[in-house]
Amino acid sequence: MLKEVVATRYVTPLREGGSLPGIVEADDLGTYVMKFTGAGQGRKTLVAEVVCGLLGRRLGLRVPELVAIQLDPVIGLGEPDQEVQELLKASGGLNLGMDYLPGSIGFDPLAYEVGSAEAGRVVWFDALINNVDRSWRNPNMLVWHGDPWLIDHGATMIWHHNWPGAEASAAKPYDASDHVLAPFAPDVAAAAEELAPLVTEELLTEVTAEVPDEWLVDEPGFATTDELRRAYVRPLLARAATVHERITLGERTERPASAAPGWLTGHARPWPHTAGTKGATGTKEDGAGE
Numbered sequence: 177m178l179k180e181v182v183a184t185r186y187v188t189p190l191r192e193g194g195s196l197p198g199i200v201e202a203d204d205l206g207t208y209v210m211k212f213t214g215a216g217q218g219r220k221t222l223v224a225e226v227v228c229g230l231l232g233r234r235l236g237l238r239v240p241e242l243v244a245i246q247l248d249p250v251i252g253l254g255e256p257d258q259e260v261q262e263l264l265k266a267s268g269g270l271n272l273g274m275d276y277l278p279g280s281i282g283f284d285p286l287a288y289e290v291g292s293a294e295a296g297r298v299v300w301f302d303a304l305i306n307n308v309d310r311s312w313r314n315p316n317m318l319v320w321h322g323d324p325w326l327i328d329h330g331a332t333m334i335w336h337h338n339w340p341g342a343e344a345s346a347a348k349p350y351d352a353s354d355h356v357l358a359p360f361a362p363d364v365a366a367a368a369e370e371l372a373p374l375v376t377e378e379l380l381t382e383v384t385a386e387v388p389d390e391w392l393v394d395e396p397g398f399a400t401t402d403e404l405r406r407a408y409v410r411p412l413l414a415r416a417a418t419v420h421e422r423i424t425l426g427e428r429t430e431r432p433a434s435a436a437p438g439w440l441t442g443h444a445r446p447w448p449h450t451a452g453t454k455g456a457t458g459t460k461e462d463g464a465g466e
Contacts, residue, residue: 178226178244178386181206181273186252189260195221195330196263199276202245208273210245211330214266219391220337221330222272227408228305228329229274230383235371237301238325240275244388247271270388274327283317283324285356290324296363298326300371303350303364303419304412305332312428315356335411339397346411349422358425368420375416380409 181202189198195215201207213219225242232239252264290298302310309331310316316328335342352358384405392401 177388178242180244180246180270181208182246183210183248183251183271186255186264189257196260198260200245200247200273202243202273206243206273207276207278208243208245209276210247211272211274212247212263212267213269213271213391214263217330223387223391223408224305224332224336225272225274225329226387227383227412228307228332230386231305231375231380231412232301232326232329234379234383235297235301235374237297238323239329240277240325240327242275243273245271245273270390277318277320277325280318280320280325283315283319283356285312285315285359288319288324290357290360292361292363293366294324295357295360296365296367297371298324298357299352299355299362299423300364300367300420301326302332302355303352303423304375304415305329306334306346306348306350306415307332308334310356311354312356313354317356333408333411336408339395339407342407342411343414346415349424350419351424351426353424353426353428355425358428362425364420364423372416372420375413377409377413380412381405384408 181204183200184203185201187199187201187207189196190209195211195217197209197211197215199207200210211222211225213222215221229239229242233241247264247267247269249264249268252261255261255264298310301307307329309328310326316326318325318327335345338345352362355362387405389401392404395404398404398407
């Protein structure tokens with residue numbers, strides 16, 4: 177199961193996301209971005225975050241460390257925002273935490289360059305999990321110590337919202353035309369050759385085993401949480417083998433000019449940035465969340 181910590185202080189809400197995540201400190205001295213079980217998107221968003229976030233990490237992609245956070249709603253009593261207080265009251269118990277990356281900034285494709293191989297791995301991964309939320313409109317990527325990090329996987333695996341149609345949904349193609357990394361000539365074929373063999377039934381079983389039981393119970397059509405975990409494994413395993421053949425990179429829709437300052441857009445350089453950067457595993461030893 178996920179490492180479990182206890183929230184000791186609610187620091188501040190993050191109003192960029194629709195689910196109103198918040199920054200919290202925990203008893204392991206770490207700082208996390210907490211996503212709440214009481215948010216409007218529901219617990220399936222947290223399940224998707226765990227399955228896809230851990231899968232990405234196991235495939236060697238930069239995804240911040242994930243933990244389960246026990247929350248006592250009393251820690252939010254001093255929060256003046258009524259909306260935040262109500263969210264905390266509705267989220268007592270186990271919630272999800274993502275390692276906070278201090279000093280990170282949002283990724284802008286007009287301010288940074290990404291190599292074809294790196295872009296291919298990310299696009300292939302997003303096709304595997306059917307991520308509809310990494311477009312130029314909403315990249316869901318951060319730049320930390322010069323490297324790209326992938327965040328926010330709650331809008332993935334759309335098939336788990338309709339299990340009877342999961343097999344047909346998972347067999348559909350993936351349109352990457354508006355993917356934030358589409359302009360960087362993603363080498364999807366090379367990514368598939370590298371990553372697809374790693375997506376085994378054993379790996380997916382290990383990843384789904386990390387999801388807390390309480391986020392899986394009482395799912396219609398499933399007698400046990402283990403049965404539901406196996407349902408998560410099947411479409412990902414089938415999709416990994418051939419999804420690269422169903423990725424389309426067509427004409428992009430119009431996008432606005434970069435909102436990044438000139439000092440960024442004038443100094444774009446390709447990844448990976450190796451000189452003078454810290455490690456990028458998302459663990460406390462590398463400085464993430466400190």
